[in-house]
Amino acid sequence: MKQVILLLVLAALLSCQPQPAADQPKNFVPATPQLTSDIMTPEVLWSFGRIGEPTVSPDGKSVAYTVTYFNIEEDKSYRDIYVASVETRQSARITDTPVRESNIRWRPDGKKIGYLCALSGSMQLWEINPDGSGARQVSDIEGGITGFSYAPSQDKIYYLKNVKLDQDIHDLFPDLPKADARLENDLMYRHWDSWHDYTYSHIFVAAYSDGKIFGDKDIMEGERFDAPMKPFGGNEQLSWSPDGKRLAYTSKKMNGKAYALSTNSDIYLYHTETGKTENLTEGMPGYDQNPVFSPDGTLVAWESMARDGYEADKTRLFVANLQSGEKTDFSQSFDQSAANLCWSADSKSIWFISDIQATDEIYQLDLSNGKISRITNGTHNYTSAEPAGERLVAQKMSMSQPVELYLVDPKTGTEEELTTVNKALLGQLELGKVEKRWVKTTDNKEMLVWVIYPPHFDPAKKYPALLYCQGGPQSTVSQFWSYRWNFQQMAANGYIVVAPNRRGLPGFGMEWLEQISQDYGGQNIKDLLVAIDEVAQEPFVDKERLGAVGASYGGFAVNYLAGNHQGRFKAFITHCGIFNFEQMYVTTEEMWFENWDIGGPFWEQGNAAAQRSYSFSPHNFVQNWDTPILVIHGEKDFRIPFTQGMAAFHAARLRDIPAQFLYFPGESHWVMNAQNGILWQRVFKQWLDRWLKE
Numbered sequence: 001m002k003q004v005i006l007l008l009v010l011a012a013l014l015s016c017q018p019q020p021a022a023d024q025p026k027n028f029v030p031a032t033p034q035l036t037s038d039i040m041t042p043e044v045l046w047s048f049g050r051i052g053e054p055t056v057s058p059d060g061k062s063v064a065y066t067v068t069y070f071n072i073e074e075d076k077s078y079r080d081i082y083v084a085s086v087e088t089r090q091s092a093r094i095t096d097t098p099v100r101e102s103n104i105r106w107r108p109d110g111k112k113i114g115y116l117c118a119l120s121g122s123m124q125l126w127e128i129n130p131d132g133s134g135a136r137q138v139s140d141i142e143g144g145i146t147g148f149s150y151a152p153s154q155d156k157i158y159y160l161k162n163v164k165l166d167q168d169i170h171d172l173f174p175d176l177p178k179a180d181a182r183l184e185n186d187l188m189y190r191h192w193d194s195w196h197d198y199t200y201s202h203i204f205v206a207a208y209s210d211g212k213i214f215g216d217k218d219i220m221e222g223e224r225f226d227a228p229m230k231p232f233g234g235n236e237q238l239s240w241s242p243d244g245k246r247l248a249y250t251s252k253k254m255n256g257k258a259y260a261l262s263t264n265s266d267i268y269l270y271h272t273e274t275g276k277t278e279n280l281t282e283g284m285p286g287y288d289q290n291p292v293f294s295p296d297g298t299l300v301a302w303e304s305m306a307r308d309g310y311e312a313d314k315t316r317l318f319v320a321n322l323q324s325g326e327k328t329d330f331s332q333s334f335d336q337s338a339a340n341l342c343w344s345a346d347s348k349s350i351w352f353i354s355d356i357q358a359t360d361e362i363y364q365l366d367l368s369n370g371k372i373s374r375i376t377n378g379t380h381n382y383t384s385a386e387p388a389g390e391r392l393v394a395q396k397m398s399m400s401q402p403v404e405l406y407l408v409d410p411k412t413g414t415e416e417e418l419t420t421v422n423k424a425l426l427g428q429l430e431l432g433k434v435e436k437r438w439v440k441t442t443d444n445k446e447m448l449v450w451v452i453y454p455p456h457f458d459p460a461k462k463y464p465a466l467l468y469c470q471g472g473p474q475s476t477v478s479q480f481w482s483y484r485w486n487f488q489q490m491a492a493n494g495y496i497v498v499a500p501n502r503r504g505l506p507g508f509g510m511e512w513l514e515q516i517s518q519d520y521g522g523q524n525i526k527d528l529l530v531a532i533d534e535v536a537q538e539p540f541v542d543k544e545r546l547g548a549v550g551a552s553y554g555g556f557a558v559n560y561l562a563g564n565h566q567g568r569f570k571a572f573i574t575h576c577g578i579f580n581f582e583q584m585y586v587t588t589e590e591m592w593f594e595n596w597d598i599g600g601p602f603w604e605q606g607n608a609a610a611q612r613s614y615s616f617s618p619h620n621f622v623q624n625w626d627t628p629i630l631v632i633h634g635e636k637d638f639r640i641p642f643t644q645g646m647a648a649f650h651a652a653r654l655r656d657i658p659a660q661f662l663y664f665p666g667e668s669h670w671v672m673n674a675q676n677g678i679l680w681q682r683v684f685k686q687w688l689d690r691w692l693k694e
Helices: 002-016 256-261 487-492 510-514 523-536 553-562 581-585 591-597 608-615 618-624 643-654 674-692
Strands: 050-056 062-071 076-085 091-093 102-106 113-117 124-128 147-150 156-164 199-209 212-218 238-240 246-251 266-271 277-279 288-293 299-304 316-321 327-329 339-343 349-356 359-366 371-374 381-388 391-398 401-408 415-417 434-440 446-452 463-469 496-500 541-551 571-575 629-634 659-664
Touching: 050 102, 050 381, 050 391, 050 401, 062 102, 076 113, 102 147, 113 147, 147 238, 156 212, 156 238, 199 246, 238 288, 246 288, 256 591, 266 288, 288 339, 299 339, 316 349, 339 381, 349 381, 381 401, 434 523, 446 487, 446 523, 463 487, 463 523, 463 553, 463 674, 487 496, 496 523, 523 541, 523 553, 541 553, 541 674, 553 571, 553 618, 571 674, 581 608, 581 643, 618 643, 629 643, 629 674, 643 659, 659 674
Parallel strands: 359 381, 463 496, 463 541, 541 571, 571 629, 629 659
Antiparallel strands: 050 062, 062 076, 076 091, 102 113, 113 124, 147 156, 156 199, 199 212, 238 246, 246 266, 266 277, 288 299, 299 316, 316 327, 339 349, 349 359, 359 371, 381 391, 391 401, 401 415, 434 446, 446 496
């Protein structure tokens, strides 16, 4: 009888655990496709596995990471967790669910891996053994959570949750449940791709013990501010002290118009024992974010910008002594930015990533003498580095390879592959040669230009060429691998791609970077034209078949060139580009950006810098447009509202210029969905082929 009761109790307990439904779709980890051609296509591009979130185990022997695959037929992505051995280089998949695992964190004792998973219906904290066994749900928080991390002391965690503090239309008028409206009183009611949902991201600290959390406390209770900062901030904006007694976090504690005008975020220190919060960066006016405690707990490092309202300012490497309160800028004599900071185990140095002449490399700061040393040197982009024993685990990509994980020797910079997720697929492709050139600009400076050749390039033939106009405007044309502006895909379509690091891009010193502000139609446009003119002189380039393409600021550049190209180009493609500066100023959201780069509002007639900027607005030159143009825009783009794209398209058609408008109701400033991404690539190619090949 006791046995029967025990079995019934066990059955009841098991029935309470989340179980996948019998008809639940299975996970998707595709076999490597066997290609019939060695030329890349959009379908092949969207078949690559995408590595993310590498995190090293406490003993330095293993690395957990995620891989995302897209099921093109379903137009859906799947993500699982993998663990790789640092010594054997062998990897194993440890989750197998129909949902996307994320936010992976090793438990400090190394016995579990925590992660977020929505298998139970909402995003909750789960834990799993490193061998993939024993997956179980830890949290059951109403509405789900958006992030978490263990304290190194393992007696606490923080988790992130959106808390509703503002009233929506139905709170204000409860007798109108079917009303569909918003009632706004201030700015920042929408940002990048999302309307404000009347909630704020708050940090909750809770006790943790053996897979249980309790005693949750909202450490920002009642505050109408976000930590981390929306829309892109994540766990990198928070850091536990080694003893778990302090939590550093990033927040910009402003609202409405003040938020729209400022970049003044700060680092706050929350004391778990007293509940006190202090502002570590009080009086520092620019972006201060991404704090990281030293392993010995005496120091905290973070990324800092000096000037309020300038989001492309130099990112300085600051370190504060928590005992003396002294703050030191270790990058004063370093004319580059520092990002993705990571401490050495002995707390004596910091590794970071910096852009140098269109590649992203690993650097090391020695705190004993303030010396900064370059660790790696190659045609690649490193995007992160974390110590694993005597080596670093780093993410690396290039124009010819999506992200893989590498082991890097911090003394020599030598590297070894840790993962080969995409090796079998890449091995079936012929990729184009990537060449670095230095081109003389109109003001006699040297500019780095990447030239990407078609696969199976034949110098005896003549090829059409594309001028790639980078966005940002302060975003480097480095060795990035993109799933939209993919240089190998453009070259595979049969084009020479010319990608200049024109004025306004990082990696070439602050003077080069800052020249573009309030000079949108000036020197950087000359730089773009010099680049394409130089390459067009090659015997293998048909100078009668040149096109110009670009997105965001690059879309503006294309719109501007459409009225100022002196007959160079035969086709244009502009994606999410600015067309009318005056309309842009009063419909975008991040006003700090417009005020810094344009110089101010158009109604300031006495503001000479601003008035000069508005004179560059592409709509002022529509009377000169004479070339076919494809305009692409997403409805959810609030940075450059989609009406800018509509206006450019309408202007072209009203002037009887051949034009198309590719409009994505569900996309934002980017194209994130598989079938939309493939459609984008197909229309992109068809438009260029129509005007540059046929």
